[in-house]
Amino acid sequence: MPSSYRDRAGSVDGYGSVDRGPKSRGLRIFSHFGLPKTLGHQVKGDIHPAIVRLALQFSEFKICGANARCIATLTAFKTVIQDYVTPPHNTLSRHLMTYLSPQITHLVAARPMSVTMGNAIRQLKLEISDSDIDLPEQDAKDELCQKIDNYIRDRIIIADEVIEDLAVKKIKDGDVVLTYARSSLVEKIILRAHSLNKQFSVIVIDSRPLLEGKTLLHSLTSTVPPIPCTYALLPALPSLITDADVVLLGAHSLHANGSVYSRAGTAMVAMLAKEHSVPVMLCCETYKFSETVMLDGFGKNELGSFIPKFSPDTPKSNSNLEVLNPLYDSTPPSCITAVVTEVGLIPPTSISSIPLALGKTTL
Amino acid sequence: MASDPQSAANQRIVEDLVSRLRRRQVVGSRATALETLLVLRQVVSKARFSNIDQLVNVIRSVGRRLVEAQPKEHSVGNTVRKVLHHIREEYHTASEPPAIETSFSIAKFVLQGQPRRQTTIPRSETRVPLKENDPDDPDSFARVLKPVLMEAIQDVFDELETVYDNISKNAKDHIHSDEIILTLGMSTTVQSFLKAAAHYRNYTVIVAETAPSYGGREMAKSLSSAGISTFLVPDSSIYALMSRVNKVILGAHAILANGGMFATSGSLLAATAARSYSTPVVVCAGQFKLTPLWNLYHEYGALDFGDPSAVLGFEEGDLVDKVDVVNPYYDYVQPELLDVFITNYGDHPPSSIYRLLKETYDDEDNEL
Numbered sequence: 001m002p003s004s005y006r007d008r009a010g011s012v013d014g015y016g017s018v019d020r021g022p023k024s025r026g027l028r029i030f031s032h033f034g035l036p037k038t039l040g041h042q043v044k045g046d047i048h049p050a051i052v053r054l055a056l057q058f059s060e061f062k063i064c065g066a067n068a069r070c071i072a073t074l075t076a077f078k079t080v081i082q083d084y085v086t087p088p089h090n091t092l093s094r095h096l097m098t099y100l101s102p103q104i105t106h107l108v109a110a111r112p113m114s115v116t117m118g119n120a121i122r123q124l125k126l127e128i129s130d131s132d133i134d135l136p137e138q139d140a141k142d143e144l145c146q147k148i149d150n151y152i153r154d155r156i157i158i159a160d161e162v163i164e165d166l167a168v169k170k171i172k173d174g175d176v177v178l179t180y181a182r183s184s185l186v187e188k189i190i191l192r193a194h195s196l197n198k199q200f201s202v203i204v205i206d207s208r209p210l211l212e213g214k215t216l217l218h219s220l221t222s223t224v225p226p227i228p229c230t231y232a233l234l235p236a237l238p239s240l241i242t243d244a245d246v247v248l249l250g251a252h253s254l255h256a257n258g259s260v261y262s263r264a265g266t267a268m269v270a271m272l273a274k275e276h277s278v279p280v281m282l283c284c285e286t287y288k289f290s291e292t293v294m295l296d297g298f299g300k301n302e303l304g305s306f307i308p309k310f311s312p313d314t315p316k317s318n319s320n321l322e323v324l325n326p327l328y329d330s331t332p333p334s335c336i337t338a339v340v341t342e343v344g345l346i347p348p349t350s351i352s353s354i355p356l357a358l359g360k361t362t363l
Numbered sequence: 364m365a366s367d368p369q370s371a372a373n374q375r376i377v378e379d380l381v382s383r384l385r386r387r388q389v390v391g392s393r394a395t396a397l398e399t400l401l402v403l404r405q406v407v408s409k410a411r412f413s414n415i416d417q418l419v420n421v422i423r424s425v426g427r428r429l430v431e432a433q434p435k436e437h438s439v440g441n442t443v444r445k446v447l448h449h450i451r452e453e454y455h456t457a458s459e460p461p462a463i464e465t466s467f468s469i470a471k472f473v474l475q476g477q478p479r480r481q482t483t484i485p486r487s488e489t490r491v492p493l494k495e496n497d498p499d500d501p502d503s504f505a506r507v508l509k510p511v512l513m514e515a516i517q518d519v520f521d522e523l524e525t526v527y528d529n530i531s532k533n534a535k536d537h538i539h540s541d542e543i544i545l546t547l548g549m550s551t552t553v554q555s556f557l558k559a560a561a562h563y564r565n566y567t568v569i570v571a572e573t574a575p576s577y578g579g580r581e582m583a584k585s586l587s588s589a590g591i592s593t594f595l596v597p598d599s600s601i602y603a604l605m606s607r608v609n610k611v612i613l614g615a616h617a618i619l620a621n622g623g624m625f626a627t628s629g630s631l632l633a634a635t636a637a638r639s640y641s642t643p644v645v646v647c648a649g650q651f652k653l654t655p656l657w658n659l660y661h662e663y664g665a666l667d668f669g670d671p672s673a674v675l676g677f678e679e680g681d682l683v684d685k686v687d688v689v690n691p692y693y694d695y696v697q698p699e700l701l702d703v704f705i706t707n708y709g710d711h712p713p714s715s716i717y718r719l720l721k722e723t724y725d726d727e728d729n730e731l
Contacts, residue, residue: 207599209597214682221682221685226685228687231675233598235575235694265602268635271602272632272635297604320592321583323594326596329600
């Protein structure tokens with residue numbers, strides 16, 4: 001771990017210290033992407049150790065993926081809440097949020113907040129402000145932790161199980177399932193289908209910068225009997241898409257206009273599947289919905305600053321050359337056949353009606 | 364029907380290229396075209412023939428052997444076709460009485476197509492009457508024709524030598540100031556095109572790495588060292604960046620008769636993404652990549668596969684024997700996705716490629 005951290009710091013230096021004078025234009029186009037942060041060790045203010053640790057894990061991509069980050073954040077907040085002591089002349093419902101805010105800021109400094117974390121934190125804020133002033137402090141904290149556990153259970157774990165049930169029905173014997181990189185939810189769906197003794201094979205498409213598909217391959221081939229898998233990198237996709245019967249994709253977040261914000265490359269897989277009339281099923285829990293509208297993957301994105309260990313020949317940035325690793329892209333709703341959520345299979349354009357259908361005014 | 368002693372010498376040089384092609388020691392369209400031309404020049408200079416059919420047969424049989432050695436290097440066959448075309452043309456000019464083509468009529472245009480540009484240049488000034496199958500002096504035909512043929516082959520040679528310059532000469536008309544260009548893979552043609560444009564324009568290039576060969580990295584290094592502002596990105600981010608890209612510039616492996624092309628895998632993704640944003644796709648390719656072929660079987664592009672260990676190496680030991688790994692070399696890109704081919708003969712829309720093919724090769728050579 002220390003060595004990989006040093007690698008990263010080195011590359012960050014490459015970014016930070018170059019004179020950007022001559023290529024100001026290049027910089028301007030990409031300026032809003034948010035340049036990689038050098039943050040890591042320096043801790044400003046009263047940050048809980050659990051949060052410091054989590055921030056490091058985020059910035060080093062030890063924990064990545066919308067679900068994993070959300071669960072890790074909520075779990076860390078439980079520790080923070082348990083360790084929190086309300087100062088005198090204050091109430092928990094009024095003061096706890098002011099204590100949590102810098103913790104959140106620290107996490108966001110490590111890596112931009114995911115939509116899932118945003119939704120969960122918004123819910124947590126609501127619960128904190130709703131907590132009874134007359135309740136003894138320990139009881140109030142226990143109640144909050146219980147609510148966090150419930151959120152994780154209802155919105156993520158149970159939701160995933162329902163989605164698995166729904167999506168598995170769409171995998172039939174003899175099908176070829178194509179997926180891109182590794183979504184934890186898609187992985188669970190495939191494993192569930194396999195445990196139901198369905199006979200199918202899987203094509204895993206993968207790409208730099210993260211090459212997450214290798215992890216998926218490991219878990220799919222370690223089943224008994226192993227699931228027949230084909231592995232290829234993204235440029236080979238056009239050769240393989242004709243074999244696929246269904247495409248399963250994961251998402252980072254879903255936006256009000258139906259566009260899908262997900263790991264870079266998802267949009268091209270969906271686009272090509274649509275081109276070849278292969279149904280694209282996007283698997284996504286409702287807590288990933290966002291009220292905002294996303295028009296393209298350029299407006300909002302994030303850069304991975306790391307140069308991975310397995311490609312030592314990646315050129316270093318110099319005055320004319322800059323190495324960018326955008327992590328996300330945005331898939332237009334026209335490329336998605338159906339979104340599998342815990343409330344059923346819906347078209348991507350109906351996303352905005354879901355919060356109302358769930359009987360909530362806020363997500 | 365070359366006589367035996369010379370055919371042996373010819374065979375050796377042909378055999379040498381055949382084995383190098385088969386072992387992929389000669390790769391790249393231009394390199395293979397040049398090597399083929401060198402072999403053909405030798406073959407023609409040593410061949411013994413007393414009429415045109417004998418010569419054509421010798422060249423075709425050599426061409427067939429070379430093409431069979433590496434059927435995916437289309438420029439080999441193309442070069443052979445082009446040489447045959449030139450030889451026939453020289454033969455016709457030499458055997459026909461001069462000053463017959465002075466008048467140009469619509470009827471002739473309909474019959475023969477557009478006047479070919481090679482015919483406009485009169486070559487041999489001194490005309491010796493050509494006599495085929497002379498029983499007294501069987502070599503006389505070859506003796507008269509050979510110098511002209513060598514000259515014609517030299518022309519093809521010169522064309523290959525200057526192909527990059529001629530493609531790049533209009534680069535500044537295609538790339539304008541402050542544009543953002545997306546390209547991928549390592550193509551010498553595209554590289555020289557972009558560098559030529561950089562003399563006149565200040566623009567930005569985004570290069571996709573193009574896994575698993577990662578030719579894009581080499582391209583990015585080369586472009587940035589020429590002073591072009593360059594961004595190197597993974598293939599996965601092509602779609603995300605496409606909304607800001609003004610033009611996609613690709614290289615080709617072979618241009619097909621219907622206006623489609625074989626190109627480095629990844630090109631189809633970029634071209635499809637470009638179309639969804641209505642971004643023009645420009646292909647830079649030498650004229651020797653024009654191939655009189657149709658791709659009717661699109662799966663797996665050109666049916667040519669690379670080394671799977673580049674995709675999933677042996678460091679992932681336990682996966683290697685459980686997983687099928689696919690690494691196709693080429694994509695087939697449909698003509699609908701392309702906007703223009705820039706060749707050393709000028710700019711052509713995909714819909715006029717078939718006409719260019721008719722002008723460049725003779726129909727009877729499509730199957731060697």
